[in-house]
Amino acid sequence: MLIDFFYALRSAKLPVSVKEFLVLLEAMQADVVGPRQPDACTIDDFYFLARTALVKDEKHFDKFDRAFAAYFKGVEQLTDFTKDIPADWLRQILEKELSPEEKAAIEKMGWEELMETLKKRLEEQKERHEGGSKWIGTGGTSPFGHGGYNPRGIRIGGKGGNKSAVKVWDQRAYKDYDDSQELGTRNIKVALRRLRKFARQGNELELDLPDTIRSTAANAGWLDIKMVPERHNNVKVLLLMDVGGTMDEHIQRVEELFSAVKAEFKHLEFYYFHNCVYDFMWKNNRRRFAEKFPTWDIIRKYNKDYKLIFVGDATMSPYEILQPGGSVEYNNEEAGAEWLQRLTHAFPKFAWINPEPPGVWQYRQSIAVIQQLMGNRMFPLTLKGLEESMRMLSK
Numbered sequence: 251m252l253i254d255f256f257y258a259l260r261s262a263k264l265p266v267s268v269k270e271f272l273v274l275l276e277a278m279q280a281d282v283v284g285p286r287q288p289d290a291c292t293i294d295d296f297y298f299l300a301r302t303a304l305v306k307d308e309k310h311f312d313k314f315d316r317a318f319a320a321y322f323k324g325v326e327q328l329t330d331f332t333k334d335i336p337a338d339w340l341r342q343i344l345e346k347e348l349s350p351e352e353k354a355a356i357e358k359m360g361w362e363e364l365m366e367t368l369k370k371r372l373e374e375q376k377e378r379h380e381g382g383s384k385w386i387g388t389g390g391t392s393p394f395g396h397g398g399y400n401p402r403g404i405r406i407g408g409k410g411g412n413k414s415a416v417k418v419w420d421q422r423a424y425k426d427y428d429d430s431q432e433l434g435t436r437n438i439k440v441a442l443r444r445l446r447k448f449a450r451q452g453n454e455l456e457l458d459l460p461d462t463i464r465s466t467a468a469n470a471g472w473l474d475i476k477m478v479p480e481r482h483n484n485v486k487v488l489l490l491m492d493v494g495g496t497m498d499e500h501i502q503r504v505e506e507l508f509s510a511v512k513a514e515f516k517h518l519e520f521y522y523f524h525n526c527v528y529d530f531m532w533k534n535n536r537r538r539f540a541e542k543f544p545t546w547d548i549i550r551k552y553n554k555d556y557k558l559i560f561v562g563d564a565t566m567s568p569y570e571i572l573q574p575g576g577s578v579e580y581n582n583e584e585a586g587a588e589w590l591q592r593l594t595h596a597f598p599k600f601a602w603i604n605p606e607p608p609g610v611w612q613y614r615q616s617i618a619v620i621q622q623l624m625g626n627r628m629f630p631l632t633l634k635g636l637e638e639s640m641r642m643l644s645k
Contacts, residue, residue, distance in 0.1 A: 267305045290397040312461035486517040492562030493522045500605035525566040526586030549596045557643045558597035563606045564620040571619050591625045601639040605631040
């Protein structure tokens with residue numbers, strides 16, 4: 251089984267060597283995890299051991315996670331009969347079919363009332379609750395909990411279902427986009443090349459072969475070498491990418507875009523944000539709280555020559571854009587809209603690339619808000635959308 255697991259990791263293009271695989275086997279033989287441990291070995295125990303032995307760079311953690319999950323799908327349920335099947339897995343109602351009247355009644359609750367009510371519910375509630383419209387629980391229409399329907403709710407634990415939560419009160423390990431992802435088509439690169447501008451600059455470093463031939467012929471065969479300044483790609487790109495949450499649905503296409511951008515533009519700087527830009531961004535998702543880059547510093551560091559490109563689905567609660575304290579991560583002092591306006595003012599050449607299909611844009615209030623803030627410079631993550639955005643940025 252482990253040999254097949256090793257080949258599965260290699261098929262996922264993880265740089266796993268035979269030596270590292272032998273280290274894993276030695277650890278298994280030494281019962282680092284296994285049936286002779288005091289506590290029963292779980293699939294999670296093996297996961298952490300395998301990741302420690304086989305993965306030497308944290309940038310590959312997400313790729314390892316996906317390969318591991320694909321290979322061992324269902325193993326935990328098959329090997330551990332001591333645990334009850336979670337009731338949430340069996341009983342949770344992912345969505346409720348509510349009448350327009352019921353939905354309208356839920357939407358009446360505003361931001362301040364929502365937060366105050368949550369505080370009171372936390373003080374009153376003493377046990378887990380399933381369904382219903384008041385208590386913090388799962389599968390209901392209460393504005394607190396997860397797995398139900400409330401367009402202005404606060405998700406507490408679990409996985410969201412309607413992409414409209416205002417607060418998410420659980421930690422998430424966002425993943426860096428993999429810039430080594432192989433493209434399924436080179437058309438993305440071709441579309442990005444519309445932004446590339448080459449200029450002659452610097453010393454005479456490059457042979458001008460056509461001019462050399464013409465000059466030599468004109469001199470009756472006497473060699474007359476002509477040189478021209480070397481060509482350089484002057485385009486500078488500042489790429490800001492939304493990561494985590496609803497963006498998980500678009501990882502593959504964003505990775506393809508990221509790979510293409512890194513290949514096409516020599517002068518590239520990139521940062522991550524979640525949902526909306528606030529007062530800081532980060533470069534490494536596993537250290538995003540330890541290694542912050544203040545947005546003001548980013549604005550001051552790069553000049554107006556940089557083309558600013560946002561990549562995100564713009565799918566969130568409008569509170570996250572328009573309200574101080576609207577961030578799902580922390581209590582931001584200034585609204586995201588303020589930071590978006592500062593960025594677009596600092597970098598006049600800007601565009602927003604949205605991986606969500608344009609057909610759903612009209613149904614997402616937050617997308618309409620972002621479109622307005624971007625001056626309608628929002629384009630879909632399609633070949634046509636990329637071509638149009640690059641053409642606009644090159645003007």
